[in-house]
Amino acid sequence: MNVAIRFAIVVALAAALAYFAGPWLRHVLYVGELIAEDRPLSLPIPVRGVSLRALRDSFGAPRAGDRKHQGIDIFAPRGTPVVSATRGIVARVGENSLGGTVVWVLGPGGDRHYYAHLDSVADIRSGQRIVTGEVLGAVGNTGNARSTPPHLHYGIYRSAGGAINPFPLLTQPAPRPRPEVAREDD
Numbered sequence: 001m002n003v004a005i006r007f008a009i010v011v012a013l014a015a016a017l018a019y020f021a022g023p024w025l026r027h028v029l030y031v032g033e034l035i036a037e038d039r040p041l042s043l044p045i046p047v048r049g050v051s052l053r054a055l056r057d058s059f060g061a062p063r064a065g066d067r068k069h070q071g072i073d074i075f076a077p078r079g080t081p082v083v084s085a086t087r088g089i090v091a092r093v094g095e096n097s098l099g100g101t102v103v104w105v106l107g108p109g110g111d112r113h114y115y116a117h118l119d120s121v122a123d124i125r126s127g128q129r130i131v132t133g134e135v136l137g138a139v140g141n142t143g144n145a146r147s148t149p150p151h152l153h154y155g156i157y158r159s160a161g162g163a164i165n166p167f168p169l170l171t172q173p174a175p176r177p178r179p180e181v182a183r184e185d186d
Contacts, residue, residue: 027089027127031106034088039109042172043085044132046115047074047139047152052171059165064144070163071114071155072170078119078150080139083132085113085154085170090128090136093121099153100142105130109158116153117145 045055054075061069086107093103099116103124107113119140124130141150156166 030129031089034106034108035110037108039107039111040086040169043166043169044083045074045170046083046085046113046136046154047076048081048083050074050076050080055167055170057165057167059163059167070157071116071153072165072167073148073151073153074139075149075151076139078138078140080150081135082115082118082137082139082152084130084134084136085132085166086111087131088113088129090124090126090130092126093124096143098144100145101137101140102143103136105136111159112157114153114155114157116155117142117151119150 045052055072058069058072063069082103084105086105088105088107091104091106091112095101099114101116101118101121103115103118103121105113105115115136117140118137119142121137122135124136130136139150139152141148145151145153154166156164156169158164
């Protein structure tokens, strides 16, 4: 086979690889970027229209079956938009017996953000990139919350160590950017 034909085959294979593997590679790089990023020191409340005063810290409260509450419940009227507390990637959209309709988001530092008891889910899918404030679904009472008023169960899970209390992050003021100080050149 002459050099020109071999070169054409190599170029065609490289183009095909870039075409098919490009999106996958960009996804892998973004996941790596998220995991390497520092965890936020504060987070916005993931239910639209809910004030800080309305939040209650229920993390660690006893639950049926000798369990402890691994998040906080944010009460709001059924259908109130639930938004992502962080940028990230939708890791899972689905159902389970405790949380009912749920969304998992992989966020900065590798934290997994859990949104449960949703009445409905927005038009999102696993693997989709999302930004802070993007609508994930609507407040409901699915799963084991059928006998309670509509609310969002919001939990944060670390890759090592399990659930952490989201309440302090939601009630912490957002860090202010430091003003730049003009420096005199010598």
